[in-house]
Amino acid sequence: MPGIDAVARLAGVSTATVSRALSGNGHVSPATRIRVHDAARALGYVVSSPASSLASGRTKNIGVVVPFLNRWFYSTVLEGTGAALLRNGYDLTLYGLAGGADERRSVFEHFLLRKRVDAVLALTIELTERELQSLLDLQKPIVGIGGPLAGVQTLSIDDVAVARLATAHLVSLGHCRIGMIGGDSGFELDFHLPTNRRAGYEDALRQAGIEPDPQLFRPADFTITGGYQAARRLLEHPDTRPTAIFAASDEMALGCMLAARDLGLDVPHDLSVVGIDGHEYAEFFGLTTVAQFPAQQGERAVEMLLDQLHPGRREPAPTNTPLPVELIARTSTAPPTRLA
Amino acid sequence: MPGIDAVARLAGVSTATVSRALSGNGHVSPATRIRVHDAARALGYVVSSPASSLASGRTKNIGVVVPFLNRWFYSTVLEGTGAALLRNGYDLTLYGLAGGADERRSVFEHFLLRKRVDAVLALTIELTERELQSLLDLQKPIVGIGGPLAGVQTLSIDDVAVARLATAHLVSLGHCRIGMIGGDSGFELDFHLPTNRRAGYEDALRQAGIEPDPQLFRPADFTITGGYQAARRLLEHPDTRPTAIFAASDEMALGCMLAARDLGLDVPHDLSVVGIDGHEYAEFFGLTTVAQFPAQQGERAVEMLLDQLHPGRREPAPTNTPLPVELIARTSTAPPTRLA
DNA sequence: ATGAAAGCGCTAACAG
């Protein structure tokens, strides 16, 4: 492993010039820049990250904090951030919080404080005041995805509006008895997502002059299995059964479609189903959904971070930037069948 | 952010002693160790990773290279490695290779060479000779999951044996016409997984005195959608239709079950289906599968790495360690129905 | 068991 001085010698310049030529900071004549690059390539020189970080205070590394890895939404956002960071020469250091309170504490009180990251990306994590404070103390850029965070640039879909959009779609098709499979309180931590989506659902119903019926709401855990079980309960009484169900995630919506099938109900003839996410499998199942493009969310979050890291790079974004969503109507929704 | 000298002053010792007390390297009397720890806590001192790395050559960080993030198998392995590393005080720097050849090159020729990682974990990546060489040049421990890699400690299931086990299960139930949905050549890169699983399938058939029929083999892309389409083709001719299908992944097996349903075939009455993976949704769908426990694979890989990083920690593992798998019989498989 | 001091390899003033 050659050091910067070997490159300097080969290129016939000082180490300072090598540093400038390779990092792009400071002016170097085109001719020497080329010579330095050639020398570096010839020697297979790669800058030592610890040495560079120690001297400059920059790490070229971003800390990404995620609640889970093995859920489609999170891993897809992560895929987007990873690709965007790589393109920009940044490493991604991943902190998964699935392990429980102790591990979570150690991430915020130890790992993130080691001066190993230039900035922190919080993916759908509602930070406690204490956690937020310890991040703010770092004096480093922070970007959040998934909900507003006091004093932090964030990116999020409007959960109320998304739920309203999905429900309004069912209303516009003529449905009056519309059930909802929402999130259970275990997910309430994350920006009150369950509450917000339920609020949007009830909003849309009221706007249509329909009083929400608590009997038609069931909480579940965002999985296919959970959606299936909730739907079974929602559909078990033929006389009180809804003609449409709005599920707060595509996976739950799929569970719902499977439950309908098992009960001998045809989708969309006997039951319309709409979800949220734009899951990769929604198309295959013909599921109508409000897509939220997680990979792009990840990329945009990276853009915001880089904007903060390199001021002047672009206009600063407002504190909370709304994210685009799109209703994609497929074959799981249709007007209700009027019984003769 | 206090430095090590602030801690030294508060504890009334030298910085060298603080370093020893906090890192555990070198002897420190119990009394001073406690004083140092107290001082560090009081000041909120956390070691600067770049400074420590520069001085010691160790980073307390592991580079993890994965082909994709948003597939259940990979993200679950990753979840396991992340948790295990965190527990051991290591950071995880993630390099996703989904982005194409250029990004892949930059990972191996730039990112991994920055002295930012103490070791590399290659998850189901068949490294090219060049990539492997550049890693070996780092003189750092490398552990691979998913297949043998020359000169590297690896952990892998025996794909041939797994496929044989799944197929033999169908044979033992009495099936003779057994189809297979395998991987297509795009996945061949990864340790010839498609080829190996097909070989195991054919092995098991021949052992039962059945000559494999190429007409009963279909390649697909490991997704539900791909499995569905392949199964439709396999099942379209009622007279030549197999009575059982072995799919090289659970997602494809699920696609297969859905295809059967759409064709009016009952699983397992008209068609038995078996997959590989132990996917989180296999239980819900009643899918018989050969489970391979990806989270544990991730944890074990970390153990192997740490063993190499801290010699004497445990016995060194042999070059390629086989991983446990388990046939889990559920309701998607049953003896074939003999037509009267 | 502890301290003094020499780097680790690079960057950033400061000069020129």
Added chain:
DNA sequence: CTGTTAGCGCTTTCAT
């Protein structure tokens, strides 16, 4: 535009 030089904050001999 380029060179000189003083650190960045730790760890680790080498003494004692």
